[in-house]
Amino acid sequence: MRTKTPAQERRDKIVYGVLAVGIFVGFWYAVTKLTDFGQIFPDPITIIANIGDKFINPIGKATLTGHILVSLRRVMLAFTVAAASGIVIGVTMGWYPVVEAVFKPVIEFLRPIPPIAWIPISILWYGFTEMSKYFLIFLASFFVVAISVYSGVKSVDPMLIRAAKMLGAKDNQLFTSIIIPSTVPYIFSGLQVALGNSWASIVAAEMVQSNEGVGWIIITGQQSSNMIQIVTGIVCIAVVGMLLVMIMRGLENKLCAWNKQGR
Amino acid sequence: MKKKRKNLWIVSTITIVAILVLWWLVTDKLGIFTSNTLPSPIKIVRTFIKKLSDPNPDGATLFKHLLSSLKIVLSGYLLGVVIGVPLGIIMAWYEKADLMVRPVFDMIRTVPGIAWVPVMVVFFGIGFTSKAVVIFIGAVVANVINAYSGIKQTKQVHLWVGGTFGASNWQLLTRIALPSAFPMIINGLRISLGGAWTTIVAAELLASNKGIGYMIQQARGILRPDIIIVGMVVIGAVGTLLMLPIELAEKKFMKGGKW
Numbered sequence A: 001m002r003t004k005t006p007a008q009e010r011r012d013k014i015v016y017g018v019l020a021v022g023i024f025v026g027f028w029y030a031v032t033k034l035t036d037f038g039q040i041f042p043d044p045i046t047i048i049a050n051i052g053d054k055f056i057n058p059i060g061k062a063t064l065t066g067h068i069l070v071s072l073r074r075v076m077l078a079f080t081v082a083a084a085s086g087i088v089i090g091v092t093m094g095w096y097p098v099v100e101a102v103f104k105p106v107i108e109f110l111r112p113i114p115p116i117a118w119i120p121i122s123i124l125w126y127g128f129t130e131m132s133k134y135f136l137i138f139l140a141s142f143f144v145v146a147i148s149v150y151s152g153v154k155s156v157d158p159m160l161i162r163a164a165k166m167l168g169a170k171d172n173q174l175f176t177s178i179i180i181p182s183t184v185p186y187i188f189s190g191l192q193v194a195l196g197n198s199w200a201s202i203v204a205a206e207m208v209q210s211n212e213g214v215g216w217i218i219i220t221g222q223q224s225s226n227m228i229q230i231v232t233g234i235v236c237i238a239v240v241g242m243l244l245v246m247i248m249r250g251l252e253n254k255l256c257a258w259n260k261q262g263r
Numbered sequence B: 001m002k003k004k005r006k007n008l009w010i011v012s013t014i015t016i017v018a019i020l021v022l023w024w025l026v027t028d029k030l031g032i033f034t035s036n037t038l039p040s041p042i043k044i045v046r047t048f049i050k051k052l053s054d055p056n057p058d059g060a061t062l063f064k065h066l067l068s069s070l071k072i073v074l075s076g077y078l079l080g081v082v083i084g085v086p087l088g089i090i091m092a093w094y095e096k097a098d099l100m101v102r103p104v105f106d107m108i109r110t111v112p113g114i115a116w117v118p119v120m121v122v123f124f125g126i127g128f129t130s131k132a133v134v135i136f137i138g139a140v141v142a143n144v145i146n147a148y149s150g151i152k153q154t155k156q157v158h159l160w161v162g163g164t165f166g167a168s169n170w171q172l173l174t175r176i177a178l179p180s181a182f183p184m185i186i187n188g189l190r191i192s193l194g195g196a197w198t199t200i201v202a203a204e205l206l207a208s209n210k211g212i213g214y215m216i217q218q219a220r221g222i223l224r225p226d227i228i229i230v231g232m233v234v235i236g237a238v239g240t241l242l243m244l245p246i247e248l249a250e251k252k253f254m255k256g257g258k259w
Helices: A004-034 A043-052 A065-093 A097-110 A116-125 A132-152 A158-166 A172-209 A216-224 A227-255 A257-262 B004-027 B041-055 B060-095 B095-109 B114-125 B126-152 B158-166 B170-207 B214-219 B227-251
Strands: none
Touching: A004 A043, A004 B095, A043 A158, A043 B126, A065 A097, A065 A116, A065 A132, A065 A172, A065 A216, A065 A227, A065 B060, A097 A132, A097 B004, A097 B041, A116 A132, A116 A172, A116 B170, A116 B214, A116 B227, A132 A172, A158 A172, A158 B041, A172 A227, A172 B114, A172 B170, A216 A227, A216 B114, A216 B126, A227 B114, B004 B041, B060 B170, B060 B214, B095 B114, B095 B126, B114 B126, B114 B170, B126 B170, B158 B170, B170 B214, B214 B227
């Protein structure tokens, strides 16, 4: 059916991608210029100019870079702690039935509550401190990672375990050479989802209560009916979110190359 | 083996009871946490029962809040499904549409649903429409992406076989591609419903005058953590219940998770 070479296909993708985004932006420009929509919504050129401007001139008390770094610091600190503890809990839950029996009901009870629903109580407990944000991001990441790793350990091929045992592997050998390698893809898929969750949650948390960060940009934009600032914030959130996903995916490809080749 | 399972059940039960007792000890019994920070489990149950019929302090009973949230979620979500799934299928089936529409979708999907709230509030105010539109955007994106990847995962060999036996393009789509895409489409329905439920809570925290998210936000303002926790548990439970119809459909139409 297809006679295109991979290189051609990639070129097609880039050409059409640029074209599609170009048409989208052109359409956006035309609508704002030609209809009344332009009175409530800024055109793309204004937005790009504003983004450039805000890298130098501050919004509130920080420049765009400053706001992005504040949000990233909040996400990264809590995400790292949550990922580490999630992996540890997930692996032990998958391996020791007693640990599973202790943690599983608790996690299953708390997991359906969306992280965003924790915002009011986190503010009530920790006030407007950074801790309220860390707490939230921790919850947004921890359950996802723990459950993903747990199901990874659970789905290790029992044949491999039996084979290793038959060949005389000790428990810790079994662990390092079978359990961990087969769980790595699950760890990464958990981390991937958790990072996306965290980014969405920090935006929400900053919208509800904060005085800096990317969420703060859009909510103050709303309060002053400044659509340019809102859209600037949205573009930043999208770009940073996309970069986070790309970095995560790049890491996964580097570290799990063997997994891809094997399949 | 069987005996071991039973023992684990006991461990689970003991854990839960221990947590509840410890919780009760540090709150009601020893008073380490006052009811303004962490209410006791007994108080939470009482608040829950009271909130079923009492509109104070936030102006509506638990049911009314819940109903208001559900109405918004379901209207935005269903519209998103009705438009998103066919759009995803079309995008995957016609290559030209794919190359043109996909980059735009990849751009929009990176924006978390809640980030649209300020835009929509400026457009439509804080009522029903602004939130339904935010939910709709989230649902469309998730459903398009999943239906799209479902169709794309159709085994080329199956399509070739169909073509060899003289199936028309329409038959290839409905008899081969759609059934192979079904699990992914269901997955999209599930993910977008979870997303919709999260987004409505967020939207109501930010801009609303009723709804379950509004209720917990108000309770924070007047230092009533018992109402917040009741709200959180209800949010979790309703989120799980909403998934039930989808799980049932999946079990009914997909034998053993595969075709």
